[in-house]
Amino acid sequence: MKKTFLLFAALIPMLAKSQSKNTFTITGKIGNLDPNARVYLDWTDVLNDGGKEDSVDVVNGTFKFTGELSGVATCRMALAHHGDGKMKAVYAGDAIYFNFGPENFTITSKDSLANAVFKGSKVHDQEDAYNKKIGGQIMAITKNANYEFNAGTPEQRADSNFLKEVDMRFRKRVGDRNAAQLQFAKDNPNSVFGLIALSEYTNMSKNMEVVTPVYNALNAKLRNSKKGLELDKRIKSVKLTTPGAEAPNFTMKDTNGNPVSLKDLRGKTVLLEFWASWCSPCRAENPNLKAQYAMYKEKGFEILGVSLDSDKKKWEEAIAKDGIPWIHVSDLKGWGNEVGILYGVTGVPAGFLISPEGKIIGNDLRGESLNKKLAELLNK
Incomplete structure (x- = not known):
């Protein structure tokens, strides 16, 4: 008994050392x-x-x-x-x-x-070096654009040309950053920041012919990590959701717990709209969607809203407050929403326009671009 106790006591420092890693x-x-x-x-x-x-x-x-x-x-x-x-x-x-x-x-x-x-923090030091290489964090670039706008005179801020100039500089910085991220991923296939760079680049680019070989060149540990496997799913989902492809089918429950299948809507032009109660741009788009829905519902237009909420009460409250009368489904898994993963959704709002035959005919359409496409398809 004493020997066992002494052996256990001797192991405690080793266990503590192991756990501290x-x-x-x-x-x-x-x-x-x-x-x-x-x-x-x-x-x-x-x-x-x-x-x-x-x-x-x-x-x-x-x-x-x-x-x-x-x-x-x-x-x-x-x-x-x-x-x-x-x-x-x-x-x-x-x-x-x-x-x-x-x-x-x-x-x-x-x-x-x-x-x-x-x-x-060695990791933070590596992150610092990475951010310097790609042109800084996206939040810093956004903050700088806001500073440029707010530094303008009242007359300048009221001038649409001034706003366009600030926006053009912002977009150029973001574009330069994206290109630098792709290059960083190519140059650093063994770095976790190489994986992070490629993942962020993929959020902005749908060109999987460029992304795929860079992803395949990452080391196996990174590819098989949680983030690596998520990126692999997104690469595959983009290929599945390009215009002309058949929209991946799914079944998910509505607010009353009833299953709704995308295939149930065959024969209609469907806007598959990903949104969330906490997403201000999503909520801001709802009045336009309501107007389009009222205009084209009798002509075979339907909206299927997929919420990336995790709180059912907030989801239902947003539907009621915004008065959005179309079909709503969610699995209440937030960013882990299975349909969102299937369609490669990395930000909301995100929309996919689907033909009556079940083919994807447009994505990321909203505002005037969506209205123009619907008029083209349904004003016949």
Whole structure:
């Protein structure tokens, strides 16, 4: 008995050492904050299954997160300076996005997360080098465009030509960034940031003839990781959903729990519309969709809305508030929605126009481009 106990006691340091390889600790020090300040962390393991939401109070300007992580995590950290909740911190406050590994590191700043300095994270150092190579984070490019617009005089901001110039510069920077991401993925097939670069590039480009060989050149570990397999599905889904292809069939339940199949709508021109209650651009498009639906419903037009919500109550409330009378389905799995994965949806709103024969005849149509296409098809 004593020998067994001693053997077990000898193993404890070894077990602790082994377990520490899969843990992370983030220590933050932000000065001069409200006593009610709170920090929120949402992270997902890029390469493996796993992720978590967590939050901690800031005590005397200090906070700490610890957790289990076997690979590399991508995360959002948001600071509610006055304890006024996560949503305000994320969407109208102080939020940053970064990657980290199973490591111990610090984040320090005099006033905010936006100005934080990282120390001790090799993954963040690699991410920094990656962002410099591709032209910066997309949020930084967007922030710069907003700054350019707001720096204009009241007369300039009211001038559509000024807005177009700002928009053209923004689009060029995004385009240059996308091209740099593709090149980075080609040059770094063994880097997790090579996989991240190719995944983001694929979100913007539908040219799978360019993407596929770069994906195939990634090392096997990256291709077989969670994010690698997700990218493989998206590559295949784009091939399945190009104009002229037969729209992949599916069955999903409506708000009353009744199954609805895409094939049930054969004989109609169908807009397969991916949206969510929390998506402002989706909700902004609904009045136009309502007008088109009223105009063409009797001519064989139908809308099948697939929600990427995870909260049924919010989904149903949005349907009622917006007064959108077409067919609605969801599996309430959020971004894990099975139909969204099948169709390669990486952002909402996203729409696929399907012919009465079940063929895809258009995608990413909305606003005037959708209205023009429907008029062309149904005003006969």
